[in-house]
Amino acid sequence: MSLQPEPNKLLIQQRLNWLSVIVVLAFLTLGARLWQLQIIQGSELALRAERNRVRSIQVVAPRGTISDRHNTPLVENRPAFNILLYRESVKDLETTSRFIEEKLHVSPDDLVARLRRHKGTGLYRPVVIKEDVGIEDISIVEAYKRDHPEIQLGPEPRRLYRYGSLAAHVLGYVGEVSDEELSRETFSNAKAGDLVGKSGVERFYNQCLTGIDGKRQVLVDSIGREVGLLSEEDSIVGDELQLTLDLDLQLAAENLLEDKVGTIIAMDPRNGEILAMASAPWFDPNSFSTRISEQEWNLLINDPNRPLQNRAIQNSYSPGSTFKLVMALAGLSEALVDEDTRVYCRGSLFLYNRVFHCSVHEGHGAVDLETAISRSCNVFFYELGRKMGISKIARHAHSLGLGERSGIDLPGERSGLIPTPEWKQQIRRSKWFAGETISVSIGQGAVTITPLQLVRAASAIASGGLLTTPHLFFRAERLTPEMPLSRVSHQLAIAPEASNRIRQGMWSSVNRWGTGHNAAIAGLDICGKTGTVQVIGNEKRKELQKEGPQFEDHSWFVGFATRDAPEIAVVVFLEHGGKGGIAAAPLAREIFRAYFERKQELNAGAPAPRLIAEARR
Secondary structure: OOOOOHHHHHHHHHHHHHHHHHHHHHHHHHHHHHHHHHHHOHHHHHHHHHHHHEEEEEEOOOOOOEEOOOOOEEEEEEOOEEEEEOHHHOOOHHHHHHHHHHHOOOOHHHHHHHHHHOOOOOOOOOEEEEOOOOHHHHHHHHHOOOOOOOEEEEEOOEEEEOOOOOOHHHHOOEEEOOHHHHOOHHHOOOOOOOEEEOOHHHHHOHHHHOOEOEEEEEEEOOOOOEEEEEEEEOOEOOOOEEEOOOHHHHHHHHHHOOOOOEEEEEEOOOOOEEEEEEEEOOOOHHHHOOOOOHHHHHHHHHOOOOOOOOOOOOOOEOOHHHHHHHHHHHHHHOOOOOOOOOEEEOOEEEEOOEEEEOOOOOOOEEEOHHHHHHHOOHHHHHHHHHHHOHHHHHHHHHHOOOOOOOOOOOOOOOOOEOOOHHHHHHHHOOOOOHHHHHHHOOOOOOOEEOHHHHHHHHHHHHOOOEEOOOEOEEEEOOOOOOOOOOOOOEEOOOOHHHHHHHHHHHHHHHHOOOOOHHHOEOOEOEEEEEEEEOOOOHHHHHHHOOOOHHHOOEEEEEEEEOOOOOOEEEEEEEOOOOOHHHHHHHHHHHHHHHHHHHHHHHHOOOOOOOOHHHHHO
């Protein structure tokens, strides 16, 4: 038996010792790392692991549908897909951003803005980086899902306005909630990226139309593919809203306004229901269902005719001779006009060192109230305004709802202006002159009203003093606090005799060759009053030596039918349309015709409504 040399044994022992030290150090290192992972970072890493395999997916609730009074859908929802970025799955933000910009054609500025808007939201809430994508973008996301599992497709219903621009100003449009809106109480339940109503009914009844989002928790693999469902909470669709609009009457009004600038409103004077509200020019709210392009937006906001404005409520104008209805009621109420009142019109009147002209240069001769309304005699109302004074005129105008918001369920309504000496002193720092009262008495000067205010005032006269609140809400399945259960109406102290005399004057205007005769329909008792508003004085026009559409007069017509049982009131306003009796009255006639013809069809059992609006798709 041979013995190993002593030096070799020593070498082997040294190596074993070093190996033991290395092993011990390795185990100590592993133990320390395990301690850090399991004890110090255990809960955090467990949560990360859980989130990497469990994904919470928001199920966006569709907004409620909107229909007309006959339950014909006006606004619905269509299926669509968004491209989502799940930030917790991003491994390299620079690589992901480059892919989004190059393959999905999202601009760097847009991407940065979207990420910044979601900075304050939870990391695991996805960011919408592109809305309502087409098949090309869907194909790219599917083709690169292994390389970019952080980018996924998400379904989200989009608004579909079935008839395009039809009733666009009433219906409004939706868009992504802004930072400023998120700070408001109105949008307290909204989150960054949500779609909310931006104008019209969509805005006013946003809370009603907004549903409640659902949620799905699913297991996902390394490429973001769903491999299992853990839990599911269904979304709740927004409430269905039915409006007072009549689809056929709305279409008739908009067809009449084609290539014009103005508005037509039809209202039931008995209850304030809006049957039609058309404003031209219009826009297509479908453009806003996805993010509207910068080019489209610039075209809309830079258009001199301001197509986004609802001229029925958001613009105020001088009422012209339609204001004589207010003057007539005020004169009768103040006992300044009676059955024996006559004013001799020679074509002009000299007051306060100035000549005030009548609408007819040769004059009307001796006129009573009914004739003054029918023939639109300025001189009669000059005299009445001189006797009454501006303060009483203002008081009676306000009693009819002029110069005040009507309370209609639409956002952005203007109040207009009924001038007073106090207003002029406060705003213009000067006193009121008597000559200004003369101008106001025929609806010129500083007085401005909205078309909706005028048709509301005329309805009050037609109904013997019932001043209603105009509204579009008809019914809904579920009621929310923003929905009125009842509409406030005020009964004004209008004497039956006063109402009858004004109605007789308006009836004569249409049916006895007054200024409104172009609104007449044989066999139908239509009452009306025309108005023509100068946008530039004759002397000024001569001085400038300019002609053109921008210098044409504004055109008004307001009226109702029938005389003894009013059921529809109509106002027509055309910017630079010309004479009220020539331009506006014929349009009102067609609205009356469409209403009563359709009424006959419905009484005969015809289906309601006729889908003639398909032509506007």
